[in-house]
Amino acid sequence: MKELPELYREQFPYSAPPRILFDGIEVPAALPSDIFITDTTFRDGQQARPPYTVKQIETLFDFLHRLSGPRGVIRQSEFFLYTKKDRDAAYACMEKGYLFPEVTSWIRAVKQDFALVKEMGIKETGILTSISDYHIHLKLGMSREQAMKQYLDVVTAALEAGIRPRCHLEDITRADMKGMVIPFVRKLVELSEESGIPVKVRLCDTMGLGVSYPGAMLPRSVPRIIHCLRTETGITSDLLEWHGHNDFYKVLTNAATAWLYGVGGINGTLLGFGERTGNTPIEALLIEYMGLTGDTSVDTTIITEIAEYFARELNYQVPPMTPFIGSQINVTSAGIHADGVVKNEEIYNIFDTGALLNRPLGVHVTDKAGSAGVAFWVNQRLGLGGDERIDKRHEGIQRMTVWVAEQYKDGRTTSLSDVELLVAAKEYLPEFFEGESEAAAGEATGTDTLLP
Template structure:
């Protein structure tokens, strides 16, 4: 092993944004038959927000269980064990008796922590095994050989305790793949064969540097990284997991690419909470999973319940334009879009959000909504007899549209509330509002 660190300055100059280097090598896709999600809401997710209470953790664990569906798509959830509160939360979740997600631990890479894992009856734990020279030389002050020997000693201790180790290869997208990553994983696979205990590998894109582009070079190429590990070490897809961050807006694409090129698992958090820019959002990966597999057994309405819980119980307001969970994600403010939605919602809706997410389409009425936007709001909020719709050319809609425009004549910049619009409807469409309660 080299005594000098490899920092890949051609890709990571630091004085400029990272470079994407191309070697022209493309690798075949290898989507596993069984792909799944693992959760780190209570580990990485808690490092990016105020800590949850024991009750809140237990409630969120219920959501994870319900989102797992009958196939256990959310296979595992990892927990800290350091404090008494951490352990109380684990026990509260254990008492529920769920098969999925399985409770796993995350500990420091020190042998004495395995006693705590075993004492609590947890069968698997994550172990931090930093893999890039940035971490080995600059953070740990070790050589590659010293780091590898230290890591292998910890893994052996886990195996001796009868615990499945899951090695977290921190900063893998800045690591020397042929010189450090492959030799380390090869040794892990040998330990697994000797002990007859699975040794898992989590590929941690700690800085969000991974790219999914065909022909990109290692260590940043997600396809090449997954393919190389599988072909050079023999690791099974079920033992290989991806953990990404969103520093460069690539977290979802990289996670899906990890599946596509042979990783069985993708690790994420509810609402994407995680250090800095966050982790892969579990709710997004569930929809990606359904698109890749055709599985329709997941109850996606639980996603909406979960997001509402964060607002109600945790006072967290989801950014409004967040896909699937934000207040504005399927709300249009454009009159031309509203016109299409009135005719057929498939024209401008991504899928049946009313049925699948319990999130009916909405419209934001401003001076840009036009008669079509007003008509859409009216048809969504008023009891129209016989399931009919009111056309945008209806005299009452035209008068209400003129009223909307008038509200913005003095420089108003906020959208009209449902209460304001309902008062206008009572004035301009009394034949449809007379049955409504005040």
């Protein structure tokens, strides 16, 4: 009798958004003592944008190395090996001799692909091991038994060559845990114990279907997927990774949840580039990592350097509302917010963005900014703080505020530029702006000069 695929139609009707069902079963959290990040910017990340040149890959790899910090928070970076350019890029990054991130590769579960890894001298490779019946039956046209045999043959070949295999369990959030995932991972643990070589398992939430909610049912429950693997296969946290997608806006939440319930590594990409809606942004993972561990050894200002590189060299315009890297992350437009920031910047700033991201607070001056917003811009432009700040009640500030309001009488909707504001400031506060040129206006305020 032909094996029928398990498609979980009660959760994935296809004719409607996926259902989130609950059975009330909850599992305990188990945050590992050592959590880390891995990178797939040059593999999954390149599937969602124009391919990087070898030189661009080298530069981004240098950024990843710097962002890894002294503790090597970003442990590995994976590469395609199929074209000469892919191989040239991998070689160039390997030749840098960095301990972190380690260069790894990615192949399909076929032996001819494995030959590429041996030729390159790479010590670890990812292997595509699609795990749901959507992939095994509907894409590959195999039975579970046939798929498992093929996967295990390639893993065995890797072990015989002394190479660490990393099995990518594609589409795990639509997979049968009891019937396929757990038996397969048990086999991998056995092979690892027999060979003495660690076999890693990457849990791939390929469609972004994972949920973090307590009591949610398998196969969508991130906590229960991880708990089942840890308790029923014997695999350890250091050999588990999570790889998510953002199809349902859950990519960072699911990644953090995976850490909390026992996964050691989270896989992501710079700026979140990845198929369809993207992968977990590495810059977001780094901030989450710091929040969970208290580790402040990483120079987070590198995040801003990376975003500026994408804008300058790769012609990527970061959406302004993007957390940590967008131009709006710490820029206020409302007068009442600006008034609060003048009193104490912690009131409306997520953390010290000036110190941690090299992104000082900014303000958009519009008719909504009020005298507080105007005063904030002037004081920031002049570098005045504490008792040296010009009060919003200063006559010049008040007159400049009236001027700002007048600019909007004919229906203007855009904020005033730094050049416009400097011209007005020189008129209404001349004693503070002697010798200033309009060309220098954008150099200090930051509201128009950070990321476009």
